[in-house]
Amino acid sequence: MDIRDKQKTSWLEKFDQHKYLYSYLLIAAYLFINNTINASSVWMEHNRSGEAQIQLWEPYVWEYSSALSTLILLPFIFALFRRMPLRFAHLGRQCFIHFLITILYSAAHVGIMVMLREGIYLLDGGNYDFSPWLREFWYEYRKDAWGYVFWLIIYQIVQSLYARIKGEASIVNAHDEANTLNNDSAHSTSPNSSPDFLLVKKLDKEFLVKVDEIEWLESAGNYVNLHKHGRIYPLRGTLNQTISRLANKGFSRIHRSFAVNLAAIDNIQYQPSGDGKVTLKSGNTLNLSRRYKDELKRQFG
Incomplete structure (x- = not known):
């Protein structure tokens, strides 16, 4: 085994010792960067006329509360993916089960997110209004369901590639x-x-x-x-x-x-x-x- 192979093996062994922690930190960094960009975009959209319609901190609270909610739920989602790996058999049954899970995932995500926002708005002396609930939940569910599919696909791809690299x-x-x-x-x-x-x-x-x-x-x-x-x-x-x-x-x-x-x-x-x-x-x-x-x-x- 040459020096490059030894270095790669050593890196993989170190990563394997704390792979869940390192993976979680990488995802946290991705969400922080992604949601920071989203928050700045929302602020720019509300400030196009030159007169801000919202306070500067609000879009960051919206985006970071969503990111934090996702980080809280992802360990449970990934544990579920490990217990229910995708298979070619019974595709209809698998799709139905994952559809039901998206509803539960979105309900948990929205619940945590709204509680965080209400707490922060309360500290500022205001009130965060998440109504009408049905319309707002549908708005969030569309994004959460797509996010769930995204994490499911990423999980399968990373598992396959990592297994290929490890051997x-x-x-x-x-x-x-x-x-x-x-x-x-x-x-x-x-x-x-x-x-x-x-x-x-x-x-x-x-x-x-x-x-x-x-x-x-x-x-x-x-x-x-x-x-x-x-x-x-x-x-x-x-x-x-x-x-x-x-x-x-x-x-x-x-x-x-x-x-x-x-x-x-x-x-x-x-x-x-x-x-x-x-x-x-x-x-x-x-x-x-x-x-x-x-x-x-x-x-x-």
């Missing part, structure tokens, strides 16, 4: 790996056998990752994140599918969102509720659900 893993069995390295195979393995390697594609390069070195698995929408020595390799598929392929490699499910390599476990702590914590040799700690506790003990036994 996307695919299953390689021992026979395929031998062909890749030696272009010569003496025998084939059973299609049901657990793979020995993952083929990780990063842009124009391919790398082989040993399955035994993967520490834990994390469900992430249409992907399963494979964690190895601080690095993450997204594998397309569900957690159930991945565990069934890697079961013979010593992987066990411990939570709705996690599975662990038994060889990577350092210790397990149980709580009075029946749940617990699994601490890995790397220092990472994963939640253990009581639903999977007995199966984990059985595999150790």
